[in-house]
Amino acid sequence: xxxxxxxxxxxxxxxxxxxxxxxxxxxxxxxxxxxxxxxxxxxxxxxxxxxxxxxxxxxxxxxxxxxxxxxxxxxxxxxxxxxxxxxxxxxxxxxxxxxxxxxxxxxxxxxxxxxxxxxxxxxxxxxxxxxxxxxxxxxxxxxxxxxxxxxxxxxxxxxxxxxxxxxxxxxxxxxxxxxxxxxxxxxxxxx
Amino acid sequence: xxxxxxxxxxxxxxxxxxxxxxxxxxxxxxxxxxxxxxxxxxxxxxxxxxxxxxxxxxxxxxxxxxxxxxxxxxxxxxxxxxxxxxxxxxxxxxxxxxxxxxxxxxxxxxxxxxxxxxxxxxxxxxxxxxxxxxxxxxxxxxxxxxxxxxxxxxxxxxxxxxxxxxxxxxxxxxxxxxxxxxxxxxxxxxx
Amino acid sequence: xxxxxxxxxxxxxxxxxxxxxxxxxxxxxxxxxxxxxxxxxxxxxxxxxxxxxxxxxxxxxxxxxxxxxxxxxxxxxxxxxxxxxxxxxxxxxxxxxxxxxxxxxxxxxxxxxxxxxxxxxxxxxxxxxxxxxxxxxxxxxxxxxxxxxxxxxxxxxxxxxxxxxxxxxxxxxxxxxxxxxxxxxxxxxxx
Amino acid sequence: xxxxxxxxxxxxxxxxxxxxxxxxxxxxxxxxxxxxxxxxxxxxxxxxxxxxxxxxxxxxxxxxxxxxxxxxxxxxxxxxxxxxxxxxxxxxxxxxxxxxxxxxxxxxxxxxxxxxxxxxxxxxxxxxxxxxxxxxxxxxxxxxxxxxxxxxxxxxxxxxxxxxxxxxxxxxxxxxxxxxxxxxxxxxxxx
DNA sequence: GATGAATGAGACTTCATTCAT
DNA sequence: GATGAATGAAGTCTCATTCAT
Numbered sequence: 001x002x003x004x005x006x007x008x009x010x011x012x013x014x015x016x017x018x019x020x021x022x023x024x025x026x027x028x029x030x031x032x033x034x035x036x037x038x039x040x041x042x043x044x045x046x047x048x049x050x051x052x053x054x055x056x057x058x059x060x061x062x063x064x065x066x067x068x069x070x071x072x073x074x075x076x077x078x079x080x081x082x083x084x085x086x087x088x089x090x091x092x093x094x095x096x097x098x099x100x101x102x103x104x105x106x107x108x109x110x111x112x113x114x115x116x117x118x119x120x121x122x123x124x125x126x127x128x129x130x131x132x133x134x135x136x137x138x139x140x141x142x143x144x145x146x147x148x149x150x151x152x153x154x155x156x157x158x159x160x161x162x163x164x165x166x167x168x169x170x171x172x173x174x175x176x177x178x179x180x181x182x183x184x185x186x187x188x189x190x191x
Numbered sequence: 192x193x194x195x196x197x198x199x200x201x202x203x204x205x206x207x208x209x210x211x212x213x214x215x216x217x218x219x220x221x222x223x224x225x226x227x228x229x230x231x232x233x234x235x236x237x238x239x240x241x242x243x244x245x246x247x248x249x250x251x252x253x254x255x256x257x258x259x260x261x262x263x264x265x266x267x268x269x270x271x272x273x274x275x276x277x278x279x280x281x282x283x284x285x286x287x288x289x290x291x292x293x294x295x296x297x298x299x300x301x302x303x304x305x306x307x308x309x310x311x312x313x314x315x316x317x318x319x320x321x322x323x324x325x326x327x328x329x330x331x332x333x334x335x336x337x338x339x340x341x342x343x344x345x346x347x348x349x350x351x352x353x354x355x356x357x358x359x360x361x362x363x364x365x366x367x368x369x370x371x372x373x374x375x376x377x378x379x380x381x382x
Numbered sequence: 383x384x385x386x387x388x389x390x391x392x393x394x395x396x397x398x399x400x401x402x403x404x405x406x407x408x409x410x411x412x413x414x415x416x417x418x419x420x421x422x423x424x425x426x427x428x429x430x431x432x433x434x435x436x437x438x439x440x441x442x443x444x445x446x447x448x449x450x451x452x453x454x455x456x457x458x459x460x461x462x463x464x465x466x467x468x469x470x471x472x473x474x475x476x477x478x479x480x481x482x483x484x485x486x487x488x489x490x491x492x493x494x495x496x497x498x499x500x501x502x503x504x505x506x507x508x509x510x511x512x513x514x515x516x517x518x519x520x521x522x523x524x525x526x527x528x529x530x531x532x533x534x535x536x537x538x539x540x541x542x543x544x545x546x547x548x549x550x551x552x553x554x555x556x557x558x559x560x561x562x563x564x565x566x567x568x569x570x571x572x573x
Numbered sequence: 574x575x576x577x578x579x580x581x582x583x584x585x586x587x588x589x590x591x592x593x594x595x596x597x598x599x600x601x602x603x604x605x606x607x608x609x610x611x612x613x614x615x616x617x618x619x620x621x622x623x624x625x626x627x628x629x630x631x632x633x634x635x636x637x638x639x640x641x642x643x644x645x646x647x648x649x650x651x652x653x654x655x656x657x658x659x660x661x662x663x664x665x666x667x668x669x670x671x672x673x674x675x676x677x678x679x680x681x682x683x684x685x686x687x688x689x690x691x692x693x694x695x696x697x698x699x700x701x702x703x704x705x706x707x708x709x710x711x712x713x714x715x716x717x718x719x720x721x722x723x724x725x726x727x728x729x730x731x732x733x734x735x736x737x738x739x740x741x742x743x744x745x746x747x748x749x750x751x752x753x754x755x756x757x758x759x760x761x762x763x764x
Numbered sequence: 765g766a767t768g769a770a771t772g773a774g775a776c777t778t779c780a781t782t783c784a785t
Numbered sequence: 786g787a788t789g790a791a792t793g794a795a796g797t798c799t800c801a802t803t804c805a806t
Binding site for chain 6: 219220221231232234235240241
């Protein structure tokens with residue numbers, strides 16, 4: 001909890017903003033150093049190299065995303081509509097608590113620079129929701145589309161809407177969230 | 192059909208594959224040259240520079256995408272379910288006819304390298320579907336979500352599923368397409 | 383007297399020699415880097431780009447040239463023969479103190495890469511001598527040739543002789559200088 | 574006297590203009606080709622390469638310059654003032670008949686691309702005037718400066734004034750020429 | 765003979781990374 | 786531990802030269 005973690009988190013913060021806005025390749029180490037108010041060399045005390053930094057950042061936020069979704073799921077398992085509500089609200093909570101993180105995750109989840117650990121962590125996130133959907137399908141509550149497709153619909157839609165909110169093409173409101181949840185549930189539920 | 196168009200289209204093809212797979216920044220001119228079986232210098236006979244290349248490629252495919260969607264829409268306008276069917280099938284047709292193009296469009300549509308013409312062309316695409324949705328909302332056939340959100344749901348989902356097909360996480364089949372269409376229509380329609 | 387000024391002046395020195403000998407276009411950054419014993423990238427820590435380097439170098443030496451000529455002029459203004467003597471000796475002093483600088487200035491003073499500041503600085507140099515000549519003409523001490531032509535004679539001759547000295551076609555001696563001064567004065571003075 | 578010599582002289586003309594205005598390095602083969610209204614490849618039918626072209630051009634104009642000066646000299650040898658007059662008028666004639674040639678010769682006479690033949694031809698030019706000056710010195714008509722220095726004064730001044738005329742800083746007139754001749758003779762003659 | 769499309773060597777420049785301070 | 790000056794590999798782009806047409 002000393003000066004060390006302060007510097008590291010400053011580097012994390014600056015990286016998140018820059019990676020989310022400009023992408024991995026277009027972000028330079030000096031940019032991050034300036035954003036974090038540290039020397040360029042200092043970054044290399046905390047991270048082996050630029051790839052290492054992006055991977056640690058990616059894993060950090062994927063984990064936090066996972067926690068946000070997991071939290072609500074554990075409680076209400078029987079009712080799938082309720083379960084979906086918790087997943088959806090967990091996603092919202094994550095984007096609110098970690099402003100640039102979702103865009104960062106989305107735009108970097110296919111990057112060639114991701115190492116095995118990052119990919120595995122990302123898969124965990126997907127698997128969690130997969131399991132939920134699969135169970136719902138067995139109970140006849142959820143559409144019999146390929147579970148990966150269902151996840152694609154859920155995440156793809158959500159992230160795209162999130163982009164619009166961030167770029168201020170859409171204004172976030174309670175109504176929007178409720179309608180969006182309803183729309184996505186309609187896409188997912190067995191009719 | 193002389194050597195000219197052959198070289199240029201070889202450069203286009205190689206660029207499309209590389210940009211779609213690795214992104215603009217991570218793709219180098221030598222990579223494109225090798226993929227197109229031309230010398231690096233040749234690329235500069237056909238395109239002013241790397242940015243010019245990505246913009247021309249972007250406009251080309253956005254235009255073709257537009258054509259695919261427009262085609263069906265013009266016929267069946269009254270029935271929105273039918274209209275949606277044509278949009279959806281147009282999207283499918285485009286992805287089948289232009290294997291990497293949709294992923295390229297999606298991953299580059301926010302790039303800082305896009306010039307005004309590219310942005311305008313992309314906007315046309317969005318506007319076309321916007322208009323369709325807006326009309327449907329006035330007729331009470333389509334959900335009253337913000338039209339941009341509806342588009343985000345449609346395109347976001349579709350592209351994400353498309354990614355899964357391309358990465359062979361999902362196998363494309365008539366059933367999948369039918370169910371996906373049904374699911375997305377459920378997300379969009381007024382219930 | 384830190385490492386900073388050492389590197390920068392090494393780059394300046396190497397540039398001066400190379401630009402003077404080969405010209406701006408035929409001098410490459412790697413050549414300069416090798417001459418200055420620095421990495422090629424280091425040059426870009428001190429100068430924005432190659433043009434910036436040549437402009438800073440040009441301004442530096444034109445300023446020093448100006449100082450050399452100005453110094454003597456300020457004292458003896460009434461006697462034009464004496465004034466000319468000081469201009470001439472100032473030119474000599476400059477070429478002795480800054481071995482390659484005069485040739486560099488001469489061969490680059492018409493370069494398309496010169497920016498406004500460089501041109502203005504060069505003009506100052508010309509104007510100083512112009513004023514001296516104009517005054518001399520009004521007093522009937524100096525030939526009524528166009529002042530620009532007088533300057534052309536003075537500088538053109540001087541630089542050409544300087545070239546011969548540098549290329550060791552002529553050996554520099556007190557006699558040579560005295561005779562040269564006499565010859566140029568004869569060209570300039572009203573007879 | 575067919576199409577061949579037409580093309581070659583078109584290439585020569587275009588090269589002269591471009592080399593004189595932009596210099597050897599800043600002039601590209603495509604520029605010359607466009608200026609000469611020939612294909613780029615055609616240039617290589619008439620000249621081995623770019624260096625060969627500049628050397629042939631240089632030799633051609635140095636030779637013509639030599640002829641211009643030689644012509645008048647052969648007649649009046651005893652009177653050095655008269656001899657100088659012919660040299661000077663020969664120089665004028667050359668610049669009038671070959672608009673860009675003198676500037677081309679001057680700005681390229683130190684180029685690293687000049688081959689032995691070019692250097693030898695240039696030396697001939699210098700030697701011709703050298704001999705004249707040396708003879709004049711022996712007769713006590715010409716200043717006892719190093720002959721190379723005398724040539725430097727003559728050519729250096731002349732070329733510099735010529736530059737001013739070309740750049741329209743000075744307007745060419747009979748008076749200017751007469752005064753200039755007088756001034757240069759004053760610089761050269763034994764007083 | 766004439767052309768200009770094609771090429772690749774080499775120029776300028778950037779930036780991840782190191783290391784002396 | 787922190788820094789940022791220094792570096793050189795690698796990227797973009799130009800252009801002299803070749804060669805199939």
